[in-house]
Amino acid sequence: MELERKLLKLYEKDATLSPTQVATMLGVSEDAVRQAIARLERDKIILGYNAVINWEKWGEDGVSAMIDVKVTPEREVGFDRIAERISRFPEVRCVYLMSGTYDLSVVVHCEDMKDVARFISDKLAPLEQVQSTVTHFVLKRYKQDNFLFEDKEEDRRLVVSP
């Protein structure tokens, strides 16, 4: 268990680490690491691995929006069923159940504003349980998943020091 926790902490920061590297870093065998990773993947504790990309810098920025959604919960399943339905649209990046004045926070990423509008009017708003939506467009990203988009902290140390 302790190994698995350490593994998760390492991979949360850097998913490119190889089992060989991790085994050395933690002082355990490579087999133990491979088995632990397999277990964590099988149990869906590690859901996947992806890169954090500055698409804007690449030149294909697209449009992201956070949509506050009020929904009617359903008997027995509460908010889960509608949340799962919304989650399955490929434009949808994140779905959270929130406390406060609305229920679901839905983050979408589309090619342009028209696409976002179409998603809301054609797919999201017509859902039977959805009562209302309020859309906020993302203007600029500063930090995502622990990475700063413009990190001004370079290695400024002297190359040799006592």
Next chain:
Amino acid sequence: MSSMERYISKTVQHIPPSGIRKFFDLVAQREGVISLGVGEPDFVTPWHIREACFYALERGYTMYTSNLGMPELRQEISSYLQRRLGLYYDPATSIMVTVGVSEGVDLALRALLNPGDEVLIPEPSYVSYAPGTELAYGKAVPLRTSARHEFRLTRDELAARITPRSRVLILPFPNNPTGGIMTREDLLELVDIIVDRDLMVISDEIYSELTYGATHASIATLPGMFERTVLLNGFSKAFAMTGWRVGYACGHPDIINAMNKIHQYTMLCAPIMGQVAAIEALRHGEPEMRRMVEDYDHRRRIIVKGLRDIGLDCFEPRGAFYVFPSVQATGLSSEEFAERLLEEEQVAVVPGNAFGASGEGFIRCCYAASLHNIEEALNRIERFVRRHRSGQARAAGAGSR
């Protein structure tokens, strides 16, 4: 231009130029160098500490503090030492804030030495103890440590070097450059000699938080040693605060008072910005510090394994963020190895002899570098060692014919 050297004091003239400085000049002229030659964390000071400093500046914290340092900081230091070592130092009389441990070393030496007194300095070690001794008109006496003993100071070596003029023993553990530590048992071996020969100890514990698989032991906690020890520590390494220049000295009120006499006339006080940041570090910095230490530990294991796989003998360092592999297998001296490695593979390491004669045959590699850089440096060192080993084998073969 005529030389002004004759105006320089004999004491200063007598101090040899730093071996590191020379190497720094070599490295500074090059580009694309991967450096394992630094002596500081690769982390920037944690944000909450920097932020606390901004806030203090906004509120006008720009003035002198008391000579001993801000009372709140001394209080935090006192609680910290009680928490970590179980020692109680009175914040009013037994703790002073210094401009880094460097100032602490200087003050302690000047407060304790009479001209001609001998200072016992384990080698290899940080570069300032011997010059600091000479500036205080003392005489530096090196104590050899060796890879065989994982660079611990042994009882025999200490006993062999003591003379009637011996006055101070410096204990620089966890050690820069070797990464060696002294456990409580190792320190206990020395205590009766120190007491019998009436030595004072300056214990430089700046790397105390950076130990791996072992807990730091301070000689001040051992029987009879509390009053004989000037304990020096600071914020540079544990909290990644090298540029803030904040350290502290703890000891008997008479000693601290003597050190403060020098401090008040030479330094007045440590910069207030650094002191404010240090308060924040001690109050809220431990979780972040633990994360950094864990990170160093990961990289430590990678570099030790990497160097051993290359065929360079390397004892497992249990402190600081340095490894100290032997390069004797290549047939090169420390300096040759470091200079050629820089020239041929653009990797900077520090020759072991820069830290004293017993560092000859070793190099210091600092693993406070990104994992990517460590692995790339290891690849380059491997290429380099392979080349020089086969060269050496050819030369040996030719000689025997």
